[in-house]
Amino acid sequence: MAKSKFEYVRQFEVEDKCLPNCWIVVRVDGKGFHRFSEVHHFMKPNDDRSLKLMTKAADCVMEEFKDIILAYGQSDEYSFVFRRNTTVYNRRASKMMTNIASLFASSYVFYWPRYFGTQMMQYPPAFDARTVLYPTDKNLRDYLSWRQADCHINNLYNTCFWKLIEDKGLTPAQAQDRLKGTMSSDKNELLFSELNINYNHLPELYRKGTILIRDKDNQDLEKSLSSTGSSSSGSQGSYRVPSSRSRPNIISLNEDLIGDQFWENHPEILNPGKR
Amino acid sequence: MAKSKFEYVRQFEVEDKCLPNCWIVVRVDGKGFHRFSEVHHFMKPNDDRSLKLMTKAADCVMEEFKDIILAYGQSDEYSFVFRRNTTVYNRRASKMMTNIASLFASSYVFYWPRYFGTQMMQYPPAFDARTVLYPTDKNLRDYLSWRQADCHINNLYNTCFWKLIEDKGLTPAQAQDRLKGTMSSDKNELLFSELNINYNHLPELYRKGTILIRDKDNQDLEKSLSSTGSSSSGSQGSYRVPSSRSRPNIISLNEDLIGDQFWENHPEILNPGKR
């Protein structure tokens, strides 16, 4: 049983280290979630249970990977931003994206009952993931702005679409037709005058998506209590069963991140050493 | 809310298409499963429930990705072999490995109760994955032989190790010491004379691992009934809820694949068109 005779096949593995000194973003995306949401009767245009479950799964990922400094999620996707100089898994893109995609997916199934109660999951979902590098702070902010702008655009459309169906009795095809070629301002007006909705009064969860960041004060506390900090060791690290905590380590926000205000309020995100 | 202003960030995504005409292998590996197996009181050296759950998760992956022609699993890992000329996801390595890793992980959690009954899962597990290319049939067979030889070597060692602890009352350190520097023949002898075990009588599941292949006859039947065949379309394809079937599409074997016999029995694996 000569293992060594076959071991040469390891040489076919390719190293895929991320360029140093770049922001590393891993974005997880639900596969075929249109169908998954139908099978599981998600509320339209937004299902609070699913959005919260997504955020819970993202929270699990951030608990596991300490070098993730921010996560942003909306609809069936979540983006994870690693600090610029992380050495987790020696910056190997494959390792990072597969670990995150699989932990996200397993957490989604694991915590399903907490958000969907007695409604059974019909089949296990898949999530793809990709790793993208951004050389500058501006590029990173533009990436996150892109995702939040996408959230807004989709939510505005979907809100109109589903209200036209539910309140006005249109068919999906009719609703689609009604919205074709409309601008944001047209849709806002439609909501306001015909559908009796002030878009800006809708929950920010729907309009802005969810930002997860680490609680600065809690982090400092944690650091002073312990100095293990295994997450950025470059090795695989052991799997940590989350410890119980008196207050949360990770905080969730539903606010604008396109403007400067968010970044001025949280300067430590882009400059972790400069607090 | 100018989405277009930010959309340039998409250009930072990198294409990672696999070289054409190579065998594509995606191997999934449990992350930190030493700890996971302890927390969940897995039987040593082999836990039937976990092995069968792994195979169930692999089965879900094969049901979803029709271009996987063979899977091989042992311990906390599973390898998936795509046919040489698959065009699934345009052969993009990231897409393939993240979808598989996440579907494997979500299936592992989803089907946990079927194999572990009332024993609760304590926390959701992660699996990493890698994509490796093999240019020739020989390279592919050597890869699979490497994994099966690894299964044998580890199982022989672990069988000795745990028997020394359980039957002979050794501590883990003592058992490790006893086995240091031993050859395969020494371990076989140890099992036979001192621990009363004929290694070759142990279940093949433990000694050989598990091979999943598609049932030829059933495949032909399926093809004659339908001509949708969406899996190799190069597009993302819709998520398919498994249909009920009178007989299984995928068959599971626990046998040697290092020698020629297996490949002679299943010539369609390496030469799908030549049956």
Added chain:
Amino acid sequence: MAKSKFEYVRQFEVEDKCLPNCWIVVRVDGKGFHRFSEVHHFMKPNDDRSLKLMTKAADCVMEEFKDIILAYGQSDEYSFVFRRNTTVYNRRASKMMTNIASLFASSYVFYWPRYFGTQMMQYPPAFDARTVLYPTDKNLRDYLSWRQADCHINNLYNTCFWKLIEDKGLTPAQAQDRLKGTMSSDKNELLFSELNINYNHLPELYRKGTILIRDKDNQDLEKSLSSTGSSSSGSQGSYRVPSSRSRPNIISLNEDLIGDQFWENHPEILNPGKR
């Protein structure tokens, strides 16, 4: 002058090893040779001096890189095929293609006077290069067939084009117009009936391009005389000043390589160990 303080920048270099067990092809292509050929008054449609100089430059590359088993050239391009398991430069694609492109270019200038006599070169030419991997013998043969078919197609067109201009007095635009939409058979017919040329009687150099391979007998001789063979050592190897030889090591052929005959005559190319 702390060099070490800056040395971290080396980590930004990316390894680009070629997948093992694949044929490695490096193709060199003249940059802007349309203009270069005009400035230097190349004969149309084929300039013997330039074709022979190209082959001389290719010969220099093969003298330097002993793991190149075959080269094929036509027009302003040359393809170099490394043996499947070469370890030259640890199979790093960048190293291979830049060394070849630069040695080809420097040789082209160096040997210019030998072929162009007293006609001065006006400016130094550039050549780009690319590295392409082919997993199977069939893929490699199809690659070379693609280049030789390209040679034929272009030569047939160019022969018609320039004869229409030179013999029939057409302008370039008129000649282009005359040839638009014609098939190979139409062009053959045009040459034969109107331009008095039997295409098949043209030199094979023009119709087939040039194949360079190593002289088997000479190679054996060389091996028996010396056992240095540094070219496949994986290290950079020292620069070797070509020794004088009584008979050439590399032979040049102008023949078909699309059919089987060439490969049957030279089985050692695809199977170097099996002679």
Added chain:
Amino acid sequence: MAKSKFEYVRQFEVEDKCLPNCWIVVRVDGKGFHRFSEVHHFMKPNDDRSLKLMTKAADCVMEEFKDIILAYGQSDEYSFVFRRNTTVYNRRASKMMTNIASLFASSYVFYWPRYFGTQMMQYPPAFDARTVLYPTDKNLRDYLSWRQADCHINNLYNTCFWKLIEDKGLTPAQAQDRLKGTMSSDKNELLFSELNINYNHLPELYRKGTILIRDKDNQDLEKSLSSTGSSSSGSQGSYRVPSSRSRPNIISLNEDLIGDQFWENHPEILNPGKR
């Protein structure tokens, strides 16, 4: 002669686009120049003819690639820095490095007689090249500092080494022995007290290497005269025969670039738009 039947082989070519918004550096390195310098009797430790020829070749490269904003050379190497957002060759690394390596090499041979007079070149030299990305201005400056520090360290050593041989009659082995373990200060002292050389009085060409940048004023002039600017078009561009000019477009400096002074004097290098 079905070209299309073979054309599928193009799909095996891999795209290697550089990450957007990074500084792109292509470094050219002489292959086996130790031997080349011996065969051609280069002066030790520095040969003015070769250094100037290297700079002439670099100048040719900068004339051809207008998006190169700075080049730095020393010994048998030259680094070319493209502006951050160049789109030359669609940022394909292979295209960039092979074109540069080959044009550098052909120019080196082409202009040899201008610097070496009647001394014949014995054989054509090769140069390898690599493409490296730097995300930030600091990383780029550190890269260039690394190369200039390397120039200094080697020059200090080589000056001592050759003076010990020439003036003190030591053998190479003895000279090497004498210098083993010495610090920079030791070498300066050795030169000053024993070899009668004040290192700081040696030509800056030897101690600092050569920086090539574009003449700002001339560039503006050029822009006002013409608006072709084809070099950064993303397409391959035509080969331009250098036009005659009344004053040089590219200027050569032998000065420190590790400190801030150089960058303050030439702010347009890092911020091309901000002049």
